[in-house]
Amino acid sequence: MPLMIRQLSEALGAEVIGLDLSRPIADAEFVRVHRAHLDHHVLVFREQQLTPRQQIEFSRRFGPLDAHPSQGDAHLAGHPEILVISTRQENGKDVGIRNAGPLWHSDLAYRQQPSLGSMLYAIELPDSGGNTGFANMVKAYERLPARLKAAVGERRALFSSTRNLSLLAHHPVFRTHPETGRKSIFVNPQLTKSIDGMAAEDSAALLSEIYVHCQQPEFIYSHEWRPGDLVFWDNRCVLHIADHTRLDDPTYIRHMHRTTIAGDQPF
Numbered sequence: 497m498p499l500m501i502r503q504l505s506e507a508l509g510a511e512v513i514g515l516d517l518s519r520p521i522a523d524a525e526f527v528r529v530h531r532a533h534l535d536h537h538v539l540v541f542r543e544q545q546l547t548p549r550q551q552i553e554f555s556r557r558f559g560p561l562d563a564h565p566s567q568g569d570a571h572l573a574g575h576p577e578i579l580v581i582s583t584r585q586e587n588g589k590d591v592g593i594r595n596a597g598p599l600w601h602s603d604l605a606y607r608q609q610p611s612l613g614s615m616l617y618a619i620e621l622p623d624s625g626g627n628t629g630f631a632n633m634v635k636a637y638e639r640l641p642a643r644l645k646a647a648v649g650e651r652r653a654l655f656s657s658t659r660n661l662s663l664l665a666h667h668p669v670f671r672t673h674p675e676t677g678r679k680s681i682f683v684n685p686q687l688t689k690s691i692d693g694m695a696a697e698d699s700a701a702l703l704s705e706i707y708v709h710c711q712q713p714e715f716i717y718s719h720e721w722r723p724g725d726l727v728f729w730d731n732r733c734v735l736h737i738a739d740h741t742r743l744d745d746p747t748y749i750r751h752m753h754r755t756t757i758a759g760d761q762p763f
């Protein structure tokens with residue numbers, strides 16, 4: 497089947513049809529996938545059958561992989577590049593990160609060099625629930641009221657990890673994509689603590705107005721997972737959130753493998 501790119505929603509996202517990621521990708525195919533990723537920000541590859549090694553190989557086409565700070569207890573045995581996102585338990589212990597991404601965020605935004613993108617591969621899914629929401633921060637920036645753009649100006653913000661408060665970094669509130677040159681909103685409710693150079697209450701009020709704007713339905717695509725889906729999103733210009741409304745239900749099993757591609761310093 498020839499390689500096809502099919503748009504998934506008005507907000508963002510495209511499905512890549514006709515590509516078996518368990519095999520090496522030809523350079524011409526890679527160029528099209530890379531272009532589609534820059535244009536659509538989120539790519540969905542359906543019906544994949546990937547070993548951990550094959551997922552790592554495909555991920556590495558986009559750059560070196562990042563180790564997640566939680567990987568000490570949540571990485572896949574023998575594959576430190578793979579973070580396990582899972583509600584499964586073995587011997588009463590979680591096998592991976594159970595409650596990943598409860599608020600809108602961009603992966604590893606608290607690093608000096610946050611992630612370029614993440615690839616999440618669905619192995620076992622519940623019969624309902626567990627969607628991932630993706631929000632287009634390029635469109636959100638373009639449609640941000642001038643009043644809010646002016647209030648932020650060139651300011652930076654403080655980001656920190658929710659699990660390890662010593663991991664922190666300052667990044668521009670609005671960053672420029674290093675490959676497309678397009679501006680986007682980078683702050684997010686899970687990892688951004690405050691805007692630099694503002695009084696705490698002013699910063700909190702401004703961030704909350706920006707977040708309300710970013711969460712409008714016109715910017716959002718909600719991905720309904722099927723087993724075998726591999727979804728690759730651009731952390732430089734997309735926020736995402738996991739729907740974990742059934743997390744306390746013991747029959748709710750959602751088991752996934754994530755690889756994270758290292759990025760560069762936001763500007």
Ligand SMILES: [Fe+2]
Binds near residue numbers: 602736
């Ligand atoms: Fe995440």
